[in-house]
Amino acid sequence: MFELQTLDMVLPFAILLLPLGGFVVLALFGEWIKRDKEDAGAGYLACATVIASFALAAWTTARLYGLVAGPAGLRFSQPYLGFEWMEVGSFRIPFSLLVDPLSSVMMLVVTGIGSLIHVYSLGYMAHDDDRPRFFSYLNLFTFFMLLLVLGGNLPLLFVGWEGVGLCSYLLIGFWYRKDSASAAGLKAFVVNRIGDAGLILGMIFIFHAFGSLDLVDIADNAGALAPERLWEWGPVTIACLLLFLGATGKSAQIPLHVWLPDAMEGPTPVSALIHAATMVTAGVYMVARLGPLYHQSETAMLVVAVTGATTALMAGTIAVVQNDIKRVLAYSTVSQLGFMFLAAGVGAFGVAIFHLYTHAFFKALLFLGSGSVIHAMSGEQDMQRMGGLRRKIPWTFGTFLVGTLAISGIPLFAGFYSKDEILAAALGTGHPVLFGIALFTALLTAAYMARLLFLTFFGEFRGGREAEHHVHESPWSMLAPLVLLAAGSVVAGYALFPMAHEGAVHHVRLPEVVQPAFRLPGQALHHLPWLPMVATASALVGILIAWYLYLSMPELRASLASALRPALRVFRAKYYFDHVYDAFVRRVVVGGSDTLLWTRVDAGLIDGAVNRAGTLTGAMAQTLRPVQTGFVRHYALLVLAGAVAIVSYLLWS
Amino acid sequence: MDHPAFVQHALLLSLVLFGLGTLGVFLRKNVITVLMCVELMLNGVNVAFVAFSRAAGTLDGQVLVFFVMVVAAAEAAVGLAIVIALHRTKDTLDLDAFSLMKG
Numbered sequence: 001m002f003e004l005q006t007l008d009m010v011l012p013f014a015i016l017l018l019p020l021g022g023f024v025v026l027a028l029f030g031e032w033i034k035r036d037k038e039d040a041g042a043g044y045l046a047c048a049t050v051i052a053s054f055a056l057a058a059w060t061t062a063r064l065y066g067l068v069a070g071p072a073g074l075r076f077s078q079p080y081l082g083f084e085w086m087e088v089g090s091f092r093i094p095f096s097l098l099v100d101p102l103s104s105v106m107m108l109v110v111t112g113i114g115s116l117i118h119v120y121s122l123g124y125m126a127h128d129d130d131r132p133r134f135f136s137y138l139n140l141f142t143f144f145m146l147l148l149v150l151g152g153n154l155p156l157l158f159v160g161w162e163g164v165g166l167c168s169y170l171l172i173g174f175w176y177r178k179d180s181a182s183a184a185g186l187k188a189f190v191v192n193r194i195g196d197a198g199l200i201l202g203m204i205f206i207f208h209a210f211g212s213l214d215l216v217d218i219a220d221n222a223g224a225l226a227p228e229r230l231w232e233w234g235p236v237t238i239a240c241l242l243l244f245l246g247a248t249g250k251s252a253q254i255p256l257h258v259w260l261p262d263a264m265e266g267p268t269p270v271s272a273l274i275h276a277a278t279m280v281t282a283g284v285y286m287v288a289r290l291g292p293l294y295h296q297s298e299t300a301m302l303v304v305a306v307t308g309a310t311t312a313l314m315a316g317t318i319a320v321v322q323n324d325i326k327r328v329l330a331y332s333t334v335s336q337l338g339f340m341f342l343a344a345g346v347g348a349f350g351v352a353i354f355h356l357y358t359h360a361f362f363k364a365l366l367f368l369g370s371g372s373v374i375h376a377m378s379g380e381q382d383m384q385r386m387g388g389l390r391r392k393i394p395w396t397f398g399t400f401l402v403g404t405l406a407i408s409g410i411p412l413f414a415g416f417y418s419k420d421e422i423l424a425a426a427l428g429t430g431h432p433v434l435f436g437i438a439l440f441t442a443l444l445t446a447a448y449m450a451r452l453l454f455l456t457f458f459g460e461f462r463g464g465r466e467a468e469h470h471v472h473e474s475p476w477s478m479l480a481p482l483v484l485l486a487a488g489s490v491v492a493g494y495a496l497f498p499m500a501h502e503g504a505v506h507h508v509r510l511p512e513v514v515q516p517a518f519r520l521p522g523q524a525l526h527h528l529p530w531l532p533m534v535a536t537a538s539a540l541v542g543i544l545i546a547w548y549l550y551l552s553m554p555e556l557r558a559s560l561a562s563a564l565r566p567a568l569r570v571f572r573a574k575y576y577f578d579h580v581y582d583a584f585v586r587r588v589v590v591g592g593s594d595t596l597l598w599t600r601v602d603a604g605l606i607d608g609a610v611n612r613a614g615t616l617t618g619a620m621a622q623t624l625r626p627v628q629t630g631f632v633r634h635y636a637l638l639v640l641a642g643a644v645a646i647v648s649y650l651l652w653s
Numbered sequence: 654m655d656h657p658a659f660v661q662h663a664l665l666l667s668l669v670l671f672g673l674g675t676l677g678v679f680l681r682k683n684v685i686t687v688l689m690c691v692e693l694m695l696n697g698v699n700v701a702f703v704a705f706s707r708a709a710g711t712l713d714g715q716v717l718v719f720f721v722m723v724v725a726a727a728e729a730a731v732g733l734a735i736v737i738a739l740h741r742t743k744d745t746l747d748l749d750a751f752s753l754m755k756g
Contacts, residue, residue, distance in 0.1 A: 630751075
């Protein structure tokens with residue numbers, strides 16, 4: 001263990017606590033700040049805390065990579081010990097943070113993207129009266145998300161995990177007067193609870209296997225466990241699958257993905273920050289963080305990969321038929337998260353984090369861009385009422401175009417590089433079927449994103465004359481983050497991280513930066529010269545299809561739609577997941593309660609037992625009541641009789 | 654050491670006093686009379702204490718008597734206060750009038 005400098009102890013806590021401070025101030029004094037309706041003080045405070053947090057995170061990362069003064073050399077995996085959180089016998093949970101390459105990347109993403117979205121919210125929420133509440137939630141979310149990625153052990157990670165879930169609920173239901181918004185918040189919360197139960201059970205299994213919940217301990221010792229082969233149900237497999245259940249909840253994978261599209265009821269910056277760039281990637285982060293453990297179980301890895309690929313394909317097909325601009329992006333997010341899990345499932349954890357990182361840029365960009373469109377359209381979200389917006393809001397269009405190219409996987413844009421590596425990893429580890437699914441999903445991605453772009457920005461305006469008159473470009477506070485994110489969406493793919501090693505500064509790609517966190521040998525990249533070309537071709541084909549169907553020959557669309565009607569019906573119904581869950585809840589949960597659990601067990605057995613005990617006591621009391629006459633004399637007589645009885649017993653027994 | 658007959662006489666007196674007191678407690682209706690009867694019972698006990706003390710030739714019983722007298726004084730003070738309170742609520746000292754504890 002290295003000698004820790006005081007600065008290295010303090011910095012991570014400062015990063016963590018700044019947004020919490022912002023939350024506390026806004027929560028306590030928000031109403032007071034709000035006095036003046038035009039005053040944006042609450043927003044400025046929230047932005048300042050997150051930007052300061054980002055600056056400190058960058059400084060910490062620079063120290064970690066050995067770029068600025070500090071102990072020489074690379075320093076990985078150093079828990080910053082604070083104080084004990086709880087201690088029960090041999091079970092102790094220190095309040096320790098972990099700053100290593102993986103968490104450094106995550107905290108940069110959270111605070112960096114978070115800062116931009118905070119600034120964007122200044123403009124987007126300018127007309128909302130409840131800004132202090134909004135910004136206090138955003139700050140609280142940033143705090144919990146940082147706790148999630150910096151927490152040095154699983155319970156701390158879990159606290160962050162639950163905290164971001166809470167903030168997600170609060171922010172989805174931010175406009176709580178709208179029934180659909182509070183219902184969506186509730187749905188997100190309940191669905192996530194199912195996953196969280198798995199997470200807790202998984203933690204118990206891990207503690208059983210390791211005797212520790214410390215992330216570094218787990219990563220260091222996982223390699224010593226016996227590897228479990230396919231369909232071998234050892235403790236590692238069970239623990240990993242339970243934890244993955246938690247990940248499917250948080251990261252919206254089949255079968256717990258149903259909450260994310262509904263979560264679009266929240267304000268758009270929330271969709272960008274929580275439901276695209278940061279919180280929903282927590283599951284990917286957790287699986288990658290426990291990568292060494294997952295690596296020991298073939299079953300768990302296969303389940304992760306197959307779930308990811310299936311989700312990617314399914315969400316991609318649903319996105320093709322959505323008409324709400326934000327819902328397209330929501331299903332797109334589900335699909336891209338599927339890509340990340342596919343990468344993690346085939347053992348390329350670094351690539352999964354790489355895609356997480358590039359996706360954070362372009363998906364935040366796309367969501368914020370869609371927010372700018374909605375802002376311009378005065379709240380309209382239906383793409384069928386848009387069209388031809390590219391001349392009216394050129395800045396939004398330009399940045400949105402960059403985001404679309406990035407997510408579609410066009411070379412020179414970020415998404416191309418990370419997606420290419422996922423495809424290469426899937427093929428290189430011997431999963432040709434998953435590779436095929438991923439390649440087809442990449443085509444779908446390009447198709448639905450191009451469709452979104454064409455419907456929104458090209459063609460004729462379809463929203464009516466009055467709406468057309470209102471269309472306006474967004475203020476600078478919204479455009480500046482868009483431009484910065486667009487720049488990030490271009491360069492994130494080939495950005496190199498400088499790291500000092502043995503006196504020299506090396507420039508390293510992101511997958512290699514985080515690789516030490518997985519305790520696995522860095523995988524040799526499978527250089528297949530034809531793969532980038534195939535990937536690019538599939539993206540171009542997707543865009544071309546959308547071009548033909550929506551711009552060039554729209555009359556083709558009707559005939560194609562009638563040919564594909566059965567499939568489209570399934571896509572529109574979102575594969576009937578909501579129907580099945582609804583039927584399950586109605587039939588099994590509600591019906592079972594009505595006929596058995598509620599009427600028989602609860603009302604009959606449990607209430608019956610309690611009520612019987614009550615009436616029995618009452619009846620006994622009723623028969624004994626006359627004993628109490630109220631006359632002192634009778635009581636005294638009884639006392640005397642008792643005394644006589646006792647004395648006689650003592651004398652003659 | 655006194656004659657055993659003395660102890661017997663004293664005990665007889667004690668019994669009579671105690672019995673009279675007990676009967677009074679149960680049969681009289683006036684609260685103050687009942688209180689006085691309680692005092693009578695206590696004094697009956699006191700006589701027994703003194704008699705046994707003399708018979709045994711120790712001072713223990715006599716010391717106990719002092720305790721009983723102190724307690725009786727306190728009891729009289731509290732008891733009379735209660736009597737006043739009772740009289741204020743019902744304008745009577747008839748014991749049969751007080752049966753609020755009736756179940």
